[in-house]
Each structure stands twice: as structure tokens, then as C-alpha cells.
Amino acid sequence: MIVRSFKDIEGTDRHVKAAGGTWESKRIVLAKEGVGFSLHETTMYAGTETSMWYANHIEAVLCVEGEAELTDDETGEKYLITPGTMYLLDGHERHTMRPRTDFRCICVFNPPVTGREDHDENGVYPLLTEEV
Numbered sequence: 001m002i003v004r005s006f007k008d009i010e011g012t013d014r015h016v017k018a019a020g021g022t023w024e025s026k027r028i029v030l031a032k033e034g035v036g037f038s039l040h041e042t043t044m045y046a047g048t049e050t051s052m053w054y055a056n057h058i059e060a061v062l063c064v065e066g067e068a069e070l071t072d073d074e075t076g077e078k079y080l081i082t083p084g085t086m087y088l089l090d091g092h093e094r095h096t097m098r099p100r101t102d103f104r105c106i107c108v109f110n111p112p113v114t115g116r117e118d119h120d121e122n123g124v125y126p127l128l129t130e131e132v
Helices: none
Strands: 015-017 023-029 038-044 050-053 058-065 068-072 078-081 086-089 094-099 103-110
Antiparallel strands (some): 015 023, 050 094
């Protein structure tokens, strides 16, 4: 059994800040736990824009605080994401997030991330593996 809090991982190597400065993520469950998914609390900052494409992962996102506009970059469709709204990137969709306020969400990735990932020039997380 693992018990830890987001507060426990603040300032550790599990507390990742994007090189571009648009988000930070507290990665509470990682690939090294060997459970088949990773779990994160991510905060995206108001007034920023982040384009992403999880070519190697499926991601589910549940908004718990704030408001953001999600654009499906493949269709141009826009969605307002508010607390209690979930979106699932089950088709590896290219997408862009534009937080209107600081936007806090809980994210689940499959396959799990290692904690070392950051978006590359295409918005992709590399597929890194971890010995379990």
C-alpha cells in the first residue's frame, strides 16, 4: 500500500515544472509504482497557451478548479472546461489548452509516465520506460 499527499511531493523530483513555464505537475503515482497508470495534479497558469499531442499516451483529465478553453486542433471544435468536467484523449488528439484562470486538474496517463517527461517541439511526451 502506498499513501502520500500532493503536499509530500512539493519540491521533490515528482514536482515537475514545464520548461515553457505554462504549467506544473505533481506526479503522485508514476511508472515505477508498477500499477499500469500514472496520476498527477496539474496546474496550468491563467493567460497561457499549451499545445499538446499525446501520440504515445491516453490521458483522462478531470477539472477540479478554474476554467479553460480546450481546442481540438484536428477539428477546430472548442470546449469550455470547468470544475467537474472531464475530457478523455482516447484518440491521441492534438489539442490546445488556454486557461482563463489558474486551472487545476487531476490527470491519469496510460501508459504511465516516469516523471521525467516534458512536451517536445510537437507537444508530445516521449515514451519513456521505468524498471519496476
